Amino acid sequence: MPRHKATAAVFAALVLAxxxxxxxxxxxxxxxxxxxxxxxxxxxxxxFFVQADFDAQLAMRTQTPQGPTDKPWEQAIAPQMTGTAKxxxxxxxxxxxxxxxxxxxxxxxxxxxxxxEAGLHKEITKFTALDAEGKDDKQIxxxxxxxxxxxxxxxxxxxxxxxxTPAVTAACAKVPVIVFDRGVQTDCPVTFIKPIGGYAxxxxxxxxLVEKVPAGGKVLALRILPGVDVLETRWSAAKVVxxxxxxxxxxxxxxxxxxxxxxxxxxxxxxRYGKIDGVWMDAGATAVAAIExxxxxxxxxxxxxxxxxxxxxxxxxxxxxxAVAPTYPTYQWRTPIIAALKILKGEEVPKMWNLPxxxxxxxxxxxxxxxxxPPLHYALCGCETLxxxxxxxxxxxx
Amino acid sequence: xxxxxxxLVVLLVLLAAIAVANPLFLEPAGFxxxxxxxxxxxxxxxxxxxxxxxxxxxxxxxxxxxxEVVIAARLIDGDDAATWPVIALLIVAGLLVGLVxxxxxxxLRVPSFIVTLGMxxxxxxxxFLWTGGAPRGALSEGFRAFGRGGLGPVPWSVxxxxxxxxxxxxxxxxxxxxxxxxxxxxxxxxxxxxxxxDRAKIFAFMLSGLAAAVAAILLGGFAGVSAQVGQGLEFxxxxxxxxxxxxxxGGRGSVxxxxxxAFTLExxxxxxxxxxxxxxxxxTVQGVIIIAAVAAGAIRLPRKFTPRRGDAHAAS
Numbered sequence: 001m002p003r004h005k006a007t008a009a010v011f012a013a014l015v016l017a018x019x020x021x022x023x024x025x026x027x028x029x030x031x032x033x034x035x036x037x038x039x040x041x042x043x044x045x046x047x048f049f050v051q052a053d054f055d056a057q058l059a060m061r062t063q064t065p066q067g068p069t070d071k072p073w074e075q076a077i078a079p080q081m082t083g084t085a086k087x088x089x090x091x092x093x094x095x096x097x098x099x100x101x102x103x104x105x106x107x108x109x110x111x112x113x114x115x116x117e118a119g120l121h122k123e124i125t126k127f128t129a130l131d132a133e134g135k136d137d138k139q140i141x142x143x144x145x146x147x148x149x150x151x152x153x154x155x156x157x158x159x160x161x162x163x164x165t166p167a168v169t170a171a172c173a174k175v176p177v178i179v180f181d182r183g184v185q186t187d188c189p190v191t192f193i194k195p196i197g198g199y200a201x202x203x204x205x206x207x208x209l210v211e212k213v214p215a216g217g218k219v220l221a222l223r224i225l226p227g228v229d230v231l232e233t234r235w236s237a238a239k240v241v242x243x244x245x246x247x248x249x250x251x252x253x254x255x256x257x258x259x260x261x262x263x264x265x266x267x268x269x270x271x272r273y274g275k276i277d278g279v280w281m282d283a284g285a286t287a288v289a290a291i292e293x294x295x296x297x298x299x300x301x302x303x304x305x306x307x308x309x310x311x312x313x314x315x316x317x318x319x320x321x322x323a324v325a326p327t328y329p330t331y332q333w334r335t336p337i338i339a340a341l342k343i344l345k346g347e348e349v350p351k352m353w354n355l356p357x358x359x360x361x362x363x364x365x366x367x368x369x370x371x372x373x374p375p376l377h378y379a380l381c382g383c384e385t386l387x388x389x390x391x392x393x394x395x396x397x398x
Numbered sequence: 399x400x401x402x403x404x405x406l407v408v409l410l411v412l413l414a415a416i417a418v419a420n421p422l423f424l425e426p427a428g429f430x431x432x433x434x435x436x437x438x439x440x441x442x443x444x445x446x447x448x449x450x451x452x453x454x455x456x457x458x459x460x461x462x463x464x465x466e467v468v469i470a471a472r473l474i475d476g477d478d479a480a481t482w483p484v485i486a487l488l489i490v491a492g493l494l495v496g497l498v499x500x501x502x503x504x505x506l507r508v509p510s511f512i513v514t515l516g517m518x519x520x521x522x523x524x525x526f527l528w529t530g531g532a533p534r535g536a537l538s539e540g541f542r543a544f545g546r547g548g549l550g551p552v553p554w555s556v557x558x559x560x561x562x563x564x565x566x567x568x569x570x571x572x573x574x575x576x577x578x579x580x581x582x583x584x585x586x587x588x589x590x591x592x593x594x595x596d597r598a599k600i601f602a603f604m605l606s607g608l609a610a611a612v613a614a615i616l617l618g619g620f621a622g623v624s625a626q627v628g629q630g631l632e633f634x635x636x637x638x639x640x641x642x643x644x645x646x647x648g649g650r651g652s653v654x655x656x657x658x659x660a661f662t663l664e665x666x667x668x669x670x671x672x673x674x675x676x677x678x679x680x681x682t683v684q685g686v687i688i689i690a691a692v693a694a695g696a697i698r699l700p701r702k703f704t705p706r707r708g709d710a711h712a713a714s
Contacts, residue, residue, distance in 0.1 A: 268671055283593075
């Protein structure tokens with residue numbers, strides 16, 4: 001049967017190609033680059049890594065933020081204030097928002113929180129939001145369209161950094177712009193709002209593992225995708241921490257954020273090494289799947305990091321895990337609305353608005369675990385006191 | 399069996415390669431874990447086979463799987479008592495989607511490629527609208543048992559796979575299989591010789607929907623609630639089927655080979671993973687397989703006109 005033979009030949013060729021292809025730098029090979037110390041298996045450093053940013057973010061973790069402690073979304077770490085008198089105008093206001101997407105639970109929680117925040121302020125009579133559906137080209141035209149709608153201030157959550165920069169720059173000339181979540185390569189926006197950042201996230205998780213995993217222990221690193229700056233910085237910070245430590249990074253794998261794939265990868269590693277002593281993740285959405293791989297293999301769950309998602313926090317509590325959850329708080333979605341109003345009232349705002357980025361630990365786990373919220377809800381939404389909570393966020397009244 | 403031989407050889411080679419990379423794979427626990435992981439795709443491939451062999455496509459299975467898992471989570475909402483009624487509902491929903499695909503394809507004469515692509519968009523859009531991108535609710539322990547638990551050391555999903563596989567082979571050996579094969583080989587000739595072509599096709603689509611429902615139950619059980627669970631599964635299933643030597647366009651290939659194709663694909667993914675090769679390559683590999691398989695089929699097209707023994711009739 002020639003057809004079968006041909007298929008088999010193509011197939012064999014593929015397998016061979018697979019075996020001989022240069023492995024990506026960030027895999028199981030232990031050829032440690034010159035920069036790394038004892039730790040091995042972490043591969044080459046990401047081209048997104050910037051030492052100064054890394055140092056600044058790690059330092060920010062211990063700085064005391066300014067502002068009300070019960071409202072972390074109004075706090076700022078080491079703010080450099082900037083004047084906004086030239087934007088001062090009388091209300092009522094029309095705020096506009098160009099959103100990158102609402103295509104994952106994190107953005108869903110954030111978007112609901114932002115809408116609720118906008119609803120709190122009577123002086124905002126109109127709030128126009130356009131969803132770019134994860135497409136750069138749509139977001140560029142969205143931003144242009146919003147400028148024609150008479151917005152008093154424009155909030156942008158950019159889909160990608162470089163591509164959106166010209167669109168944001170153009171908008172800056174016409175209307176006060178507030179950028180949050182992901183950045184752009186210009187300082188023309190009045191303020192840029194973000195939590196401390198990816199380096200702090202990655203380092204928080206890696207430092208925890210280095211502390212909990214015995215020397216020589218094998219850590220499996222799970223990443224979503226390569227090439228996304230907020231995720232690259234998480235891994236590059238973890239790499240720095242692991243390279244200085246005595247733990248071995250057994251593998252660095254991409255999961256595409258897919259639970260089934262995560263579970264399969266972790267199962268493979270458990271089989272291959274017999275024992276995995278720690279799991280590092282660049283995002284916690286698939287943490288429960290990783291944990292279940294250990295449970296299903298009948299071995300104890302090693303120290304692991306997740307994120308502030310309810311399903312992970314629940315599992316953590318139920319199974320008594322050794323875990324930590326660095327966060328990328330969804331409460332940052334409240335801040336742009338607050339910033340916009342401050343700017344339109346002519347009040348000073350931080351040029352770089354760095355929000356605190358708390359860490360869920362076994363000590364404070366019970367404050368963040370909310371049994372009536374859906375499994376994919378993010379605990380640090382800062383939304384508990386907003387109208388419509390918990391129903392609008394998918395929760396049940398207790 | 400004879401038609402499944404080449405793909406079985408490839409499968410064995412891959413399994414041997416995995417065993418070299420990971421000796422634990424040869425132990426029962428390791429191998430059963432592989433079967434458990436492959437089960438949903440193998441079942442989907444069997445369903446897709448019925449549709450492909452009668453000359454059609456079902457592109458909607460991936461989004462159907464996602465929809466089923468998301469619906470299950472929302473309806474069960476962690477309540478174990480709801481497990482069985484929801485499972486029944488999922489199966490009915492799967493059959494219903496297949497019925498709609500089949501009826502629109504055959505009665506309204508819309509190409510199945512378009513119908514099921516439309517269904518894919520409708521289902522994924524509906525899921526997104528209903529969940530707002532973040533699934534709500536939770537699956538019960540009872541529901542998850544099908545994907546995680548087992549009867550002693552044998553996972554439930556392996557047992558379900560055996561039952562579904564046996565049923566698929568039996569169906570292709572029965573009159574239905576011959577009808578389906580004849581429909582795919584030459585629809586007009588089949589119709590003229592008294593085959594109820596439309597009914598056979600509708601039934602094939604319903605089997606594909608049923609397979610998607612079962613795969614959803616296993617996948618939801620295996621990995622939990624996710625709005626991405628079915629992403630790309632339709633392509634994996636089609637790749638698996640053509641990898642098994644089933645001809646796109648219909649009329650040739652065995653269901654056993656299609657299922658072996660799914661195992662092979664899963665083994666290949668496992669191998670790529672063991673060698674630390676990026677997940678992005680999976681799509682590339684699938685694309686190459688689809689193109690290569692169709693090209694290999696086209697190269698020998700002229701020979702189609704020389705009658706070969708049992709060509710259009712061998713079911714498995």
